[in-house]
Amino acid sequence: MLLFLEQLLNGLQFGVTLLLMASGLTLIFGIMNLINLAHGSLFMVGAYVGATAIAHGSGFFLGLLAGVAAAALTGMVMEFVIMRRLYRRDHLDQVLATFGLILFFNEMVSIIWGRQPIAMDPPAFLSGTVEIIPGAPYPAFRLAVIATGILVTGFLYFLVMKTRIGMWIRAGASNREMIGALGVNISLLYTLLFGFGAALAGLAGVMAAPFSAVQSGMGENILILTFVVIVIGGIGSIRGAVAGALLIGLTDTLGRVYIPDLMRLWLPPSVADGAGASLASMMIYILMAVALAFRPRGLFQTHG
Amino acid sequence: MLAKRKKAALLGAAALLMGTCAAGISAQAAEPVKIGMITTLSTGAGYLGDDMRKGFELAISEHDGKLGGADIDLIVEDDGLKPESARQIATRMMESEHVDLMTGIIFSNVAMAVVPKVVRDGMIYISTNAGPSALAGAKCNANYFNAAYQNDNIHEAMGQYVQDQGFKKVYLLAPNYPAGKDALAGFKRYYKGDIADEVYTKLGQTDYAAEIASLRAAKPDAVFFFYPGGMGINFIKQYAQAGLKDEIPLFGPAFSADEHLVDAVGEAAVGMKNTSHWSPDMDNAASKKFVAGYFAKYGAKPSLYSVQGYDAANLIGSAISAVGGDMSKKDDFRAALKKADFSSVRGNFKFGNNNHPIQDFYVREVVADPDGGYTNKLVGKVFSNHVDAYASECKM
Numbered sequence: 247m248l249l250f251l252e253q254l255l256n257g258l259q260f261g262v263t264l265l266l267m268a269s270g271l272t273l274i275f276g277i278m279n280l281i282n283l284a285h286g287s288l289f290m291v292g293a294y295v296g297a298t299a300i301a302h303g304s305g306f307f308l309g310l311l312a313g314v315a316a317a318a319l320t321g322m323v324m325e326f327v328i329m330r331r332l333y334r335r336d337h338l339d340q341v342l343a344t345f346g347l348i349l350f351f352n353e354m355v356s357i358i359w360g361r362q363p364i365a366m367d368p369p370a371f372l373s374g375t376v377e378i379i380p381g382a383p384y385p386a387f388r389l390a391v392i393a394t395g396i397l398v399t400g401f402l403y404f405l406v407m408k409t410r411i412g413m414w415i416r417a418g419a420s421n422r423e424m425i426g427a428l429g430v431n432i433s434l435l436y437t438l439l440f441g442f443g444a445a446l447a448g449l450a451g452v453m454a455a456p457f458s459a460v461q462s463g464m465g466e467n468i469l470i471l472t473f474v475v476i477v478i479g480g481i482g483s484i485r486g487a488v489a490g491a492l493l494i495g496l497t498d499t500l501g502r503v504y505i506p507d508l509m510r511l512w513l514p515p516s517v518a519d520g521a522g523a524s525l526a527s528m529m530i531y532i533l534m535a536v537a538l539a540f541r542p543r544g545l546f547q548t549h550g
Numbered sequence: 551m552l553a554k555r556k557k558a559a560l561l562g563a564a565a566l567l568m569g570t571c572a573a574g575i576s577a578q579a580a581e582p583v584k585i586g587m588i589t590t591l592s593t594g595a596g597y598l599g600d601d602m603r604k605g606f607e608l609a610i611s612e613h614d615g616k617l618g619g620a621d622i623d624l625i626v627e628d629d630g631l632k633p634e635s636a637r638q639i640a641t642r643m644m645e646s647e648h649v650d651l652m653t654g655i656i657f658s659n660v661a662m663a664v665v666p667k668v669v670r671d672g673m674i675y676i677s678t679n680a681g682p683s684a685l686a687g688a689k690c691n692a693n694y695f696n697a698a699y700q701n702d703n704i705h706e707a708m709g710q711y712v713q714d715q716g717f718k719k720v721y722l723l724a725p726n727y728p729a730g731k732d733a734l735a736g737f738k739r740y741y742k743g744d745i746a747d748e749v750y751t752k753l754g755q756t757d758y759a760a761e762i763a764s765l766r767a768a769k770p771d772a773v774f775f776f777y778p779g780g781m782g783i784n785f786i787k788q789y790a791q792a793g794l795k796d797e798i799p800l801f802g803p804a805f806s807a808d809e810h811l812v813d814a815v816g817e818a819a820v821g822m823k824n825t826s827h828w829s830p831d832m833d834n835a836a837s838k839k840f841v842a843g844y845f846a847k848y849g850a851k852p853s854l855y856s857v858q859g860y861d862a863a864n865l866i867g868s869a870i871s872a873v874g875g876d877m878s879k880k881d882d883f884r885a886a887l888k889k890a891d892f893s894s895v896r897g898n899f900k901f902g903n904n905n906h907p908i909q910d911f912y913v914r915e916v917v918a919d920p921d922g923g924y925t926n927k928l929v930g931k932v933f934s935n936h937v938d939a940y941a942s943e944c945k946m
Contacts, residue, residue, distance in 0.1 A: 249767045256759040263757075352592060361597040362850075363783055363814040368791065375793040382766065385791040388759065457788050458756045459780035459814060463593045467756055499760045502751070515748070523726040523750040 252382045253503050254496070259388045261495020262395030266450035267468055268475040268487040269402055270443030276482015277418045278436055280329060281337055283344040285447055285472065286465025287351035292317040292448025293455040293464065294355055297366035306369035313452035314445050321444020325437050333436075352462045363461035391453050398446065402484055415439065419482050471498075474530055478537045480544025489545050494530050501529035582621035583870055583877055586649035588639050588664065589678075590656045591628035594754065594780030597810055598656045598855050599628070602678050604848055605859030606653075609867065612843065617863060618870030625649060631754075633663035640664045644673060650877040651676065653862055656855070658682040658701060658729035659753075669693035674884065678862045679855060681906065682728045683735070687940035690904040695887050697862040699827055700906045700938035701729050702736030704803040705776065707825035707911035707932040709740030712772060712801055718743045721770035721798075723761060725781060726750035733776035733803065739939060746770035758785050762792050773798055778805035783814045790818030799823070804914070804926075808853040812916050812924040819924060822916045827907075828857045828896045829914045829928040837895040851925060861894050868892040902937055904944035910934050 271285045296313025300306060324347070332340045367373065368387040375383035406412040414435055417425040426432045451465075458464065475494050479486025506522025513521065537545065587606070589599035603626060610622050625647060629636035636655065643649045651674040655661045661680035669675050669691040677696040685691070686700045712720060722737065722745060724730035734748060746768045749761055765773065777785045782805070789795060795818060804826030812819045830841055830851060840860055844852040852860075865887065872886030873879045890900050894909075902908045911933040914926040 249763060252763045253760055256763060259759065260757055356596070361591070361600045362810040363594070363597070363780055365814045365816050367816065373791070375791075382763065383793045385759075385788070385793075387791060454756075457784065457791060459594060459783035461594045461780050462596060464756075464780070466593075467754060503760045503764055506749070519748055519750050520726055520731070523752065527726075527752040 248379050248382060251379050252384065253500060255379070255384065255392075256388075257496035257499035258492065259392050259495070260499055261492040262392050263450055263454055264468070264471055264475050264495055265395055265488060265491035266398060266446050266453070267472040268479070268491050269398070269484055270446035271472055272476040272479065272482055272484065272487045273415065274440060274443045275476060277415060277422075277439065278329075278333065279422070280333060281340045281344065282329070283341060283469065284324065284347035284351065285443070286467075286469030287348055288317045288321055288444045288447035289451040289454070289465040289468060290351060290355060290462070291320050292451030293366075293460045294359060294364070294451075295448075296452035297364050297455050297460045298359075300366055301364070306372075310449075310452050313455075314448045317448020317451065318441045318445035321447075322437055322441040324444075325440035329440065330433070330436075348466070356462045359462075361462065363459040366455040366460055368456040385457070387456055394449070394453055398449070399488060406484055411435075411438075471530070474534050476544075478534055478544060480541075480546040483544065483546040486544050486546035493533065497529050497533050498526075501526040505529070582623040583617070583651075583875065584623045584625065584647065584649040585866070586640075586643035586647065586652040587624060587626045587654035588629050588636050588643070588652065588660075589626065589654035590631050590660070591626075593631045595631055595656065595778065596628075598679070598779055598808075599654070601808075601810070601853045601855040602654065602656065602859035605844070605852060605856035605861075606678070606863045607859075608840075608844055608847055608856075609860050609863030611847070613867065617867035618872070618875065620870050620875035626654070629655070629660055631657055631660065633660045636660045637663045637667070640668055644668065644671065649673075651866070653866075654678055654859075655680050657727070658732070659727045661685075662728060665694060666691075672880075674880070674887075676862050676866060676887070678858045680729065683732050683940055684728070686904050686906050686938055687943035688945070690940075690944035690946055692884060692905075692946060695865075695901065695905045696907065697865050698858040698907070699909070700940065701732035702739065703911065703936060703938055704805070704825050704827065705733045705736030705774075706740050706939075707913070707936070708774060708801055708803060708823075709737040710932050711823070711825060711913050712737075712774065713741045713743065715772075717772040719746045719770045719772075720744070721746040721765050721768055721773045722748045722775070723765075723773070723785075724750060724776040725753040725755070727753045730776060736939075737774055741774075753781075755781060756784050758788050759792075762788055762794065765798075766792070766794060770798060772801060774801045775806055776803055778808075779811070782806040782811050786811075786815045786819050786822070804828075804854050807914070807916055807926065808855065809851045809925060810853060812926070816924065819916045820918060823913055823929065824916070824926070825911055825913055825932060826854055826926070827909050827911055828854055829912055829926050831926075831928055832895070832897070834895070834897050836893045837897075840895045851919075851923075857895055861892070861896065861899070864892040864894075865890060898935060902941045903946050904938070904941045905946070906938050906941065908935050908937050911936055 292313040295316035296309045299312040300309035372387045377383045475490035479490030505526040509518035509522040591599045627639045653676045656679045658680040674693045679698050681696045681700040724733045800822050802824050804824050807824040868891045869886035873882045898910050913929040915929050917927045919925040
C-alpha cells in the first residue's frame with residue numbers, strides 16, 4: 247500500500263513534467279493554430295543552458311533563470327524569424343518547417359556542446375531525500391518538481407482567468423479575427439505567447455536536467471507524450487492539459503509497474519516480463535484511442 | 551472541423567518524429583577500398599557511434615589514410631537508432647555505392663534488421679559493437695565477423711563476479727530489446743543465487759522513479775543493470791538521488807559505465823563495479839599507444855566503443871594487407887580476417903569457430919580521474935580466453 251502511494255507520487259511527478267511542456271504547447275497550438283514540433287528543442291535549450299551556467303558556478307537559481315530566459319529568447323527569435331511566415335500556411339508546412347528546426351537544434355547542440363551528455367547535479371539543499379512516506383525516502387528534488395508544477399499551474403490559472411492578457415488569450419482562442427479587429431496587437435501577443443510557452447518548456451528542461459541525461463535529442467521523447475497529452479486534454483485548453491498530463495503521467499507510471507505483475511498471473515515469467523513491458527509502453531496510446539473514441543475533441547473542448 | 555484537421559496534422563507530425571534523420575558524410579579517394587559504416591550518431595545514444603567512428607578513423611589516420619596499404623573510402627551514415635532506416639541505408643550502400651564491406655552498427659535491434667540480410671547477399675560485415683545471440687549460434691554466417699564480443703559475454707563476466715562476491719538476492723534491470731534479453735540471460739548463466747525480480751523497461755526510457763521504488767521494496771542485496779548511454783546516466787543518477795547508492799551496491803556491464811557516461815553522472819557513479827574486455831589503464835603497449843593517440847587527436851578519453859572501432863579497423867587492415875588490397879579475393883579475405891592477425895588493444899584476441907571473439911574479461915571500478923572527471927580502473931580478471939555460449943551450435 248505504501249509502495250502504491252509512492253508510485254502514485256512518481257506518476258504525479260512525471261505528469262507535472264509533462265504539464266510544464268503541455269501547457270505552453272497547448273496555448274501555442276490552440277490559440278495561434280500552429281503546430282510546433284520544435285517545442286522539445288526549447289526544452290533541450292533550457293536544460294543545456296541551465297546545466298552550463300550551473301557548471302560555471304552560477305548557482306542553481308541563477309542557472310534556472312538562465313535556462314528559462316534562454317529558452318524564452320530562443321522561442322521569441324524563432325517566432326519572429328520563422329513562425330510568423332507559417333501562420334497562414336497549411337499544417338503540413340508547419341510540421342515540415344518545425345521538424346527541420348528539430349534537426350537544426352539537435353545538430354546545433356552537438357556542435358556547441360559535443361555529442362557526450364553533460365552533467366548537472368541538483369542543488370545541495372535538494373540533493374537529499376525526504377521520508378514523506380514511512381520507509382520510502384523520496385528524492386527532495388522530485389518533490390521540488392511537483393511543487394514547481396503546482397505553482398506554475400496556479401500562475402497560469404491566474405494569468406489566463408484573471409488578467410487582461412489572459413482575456414486576450416481566451417478571446418484569441420475563441421475568435422482570432424475578432425480580437426484583431428478590436429485593436430489588440432495580435433502579432434505582439436503571439437510573440438509574447440510563443441516566448442511564454444518556450445519559457446515553460448525551458449523551465450521543464452532545467453527541472454528535468456538533474457535526474458536525466460542532458461544530451462542532443464532529449465526533447466523528442468517528451469514531445470511525443472506532450473502531444474498525446476494535449477490531444478487527450480483538448481487542444482488549447484489549460485484545464486485539459488492539466489487533466490491530460492496527470493492522466494498520462496499516472497497511466498504510464500502505474501502501467502509500467504503493475505502490468506508485468508498482472509501478466510505474470512497467467513503467463514510464464516519470461517514471456518510476461520517482455521510482453522508486460524511492451525504492453526505498458528502501449529498503454530498511453532490505448533488510453534488516447536479510448537479517450538478520443540468517447541470525446542473526439544478531447545476532455546475539455548475550447549472552441550469550434 | 552478545425553480540431554479534426556489539427557488531429558490529422560498531428561498524426562503526420564508523429565509519423566515524421568518517429569521517422570528518421572540520416573545525415574551522410576563521405577570521403578573520396580582514388581580506387582580505394584570502400585567501407586560502409588552504418589552507426590548511431592544521433593539520439594541520446596549518438597556518442598556511442600561517434601566514439602566508435604573516432605576509434606576507427608584514428609586507426610586509418612595512424613596509417614596515413616590507409617588500412618593494410620590500401621586507400622580507404624569510409625562512408626559513414628547515421629541510422630538514428632532506427633532499424634528501418636539502417637536497412638534502407640544498407641540497401642543503398644550495397645546497390646548504388648557498391649561498398650566492399652560493411653561495419654559500424656551499435657544496437658542489436660538495428661543489427662538484426664541489417665546483418666542477416668546483407669551477409670546472405672554476400673556482403674562481409676564486421677561488427678563493432680552489436681553481437682546478438684541470434685547471429686552467434688545456429689545462424690552464424692561465414693560473412694559475419696564480430697570484432698567486439700557476443701552480447702552475453704560482458705554480462706556473463708559480471709554474473710560470475712557477483713556470484714564470487716557472495717551476493718544471494720540480485721535485482722535485474724534491462725531495456726526491452728534483443729541485447730537487453732541477452733544481457734540478463736548472460737548474467738544468469740553464471741550467477742546462481744536468487745533473483746529478486748527481473749524488469750524490462752522501454753528502450754530509451756528516461757525516468758526510472760517507478761522501477762527504483764519497486765526495487766527498494768523488493769529488498770535485494772545487489773542490483774545488476776544494463777543501461778547503455780543516456781539510459782544509464784539517468785538510472786544511476788536517479789538511483790543515487792533515491793538514497794540507494796550506499797545501501798544496495800550497483801553492478802553492471804561496461805556499457806552502464808563507459809567513460810562519457812561516468813563523466814556525466816559524476817560522483818554518483820564512483821565505486822560502481824563493471825565488467826569489460828578492456829580498461830583504459832590496461833598494461834599493454836597497443837593500449838597505451840591507443841589511449842595516448844586518441845587523446846592527442848580528439849582531446850577526449852576513449853571508451854570501449856572507441857576500442858572496438860579501432861580494433862575493427864586494424865583487423866580489416868590486416869586482412870586487406872593479406873589480399874594485397876584486392877577485394878575480389880573474398881575467400882582469402884575471409885580467411886585472413888579469421889586469423890585476426892593484428893595487435894588488439896585488448897591483449898588476447900582471436901576468433902572462435904563462429905567468428906566471435908575469444909578474449910579475456912575484467913572487472914573495473916569507477917574512480918575520480920586525477921586529471922579531472924571520472925574514469926575506470928582495473929580491479930581484476932574474471933575470465934581468460936572466454937568462449938561464448940552459442941559457439942557450439944554454430945556449424946562452421
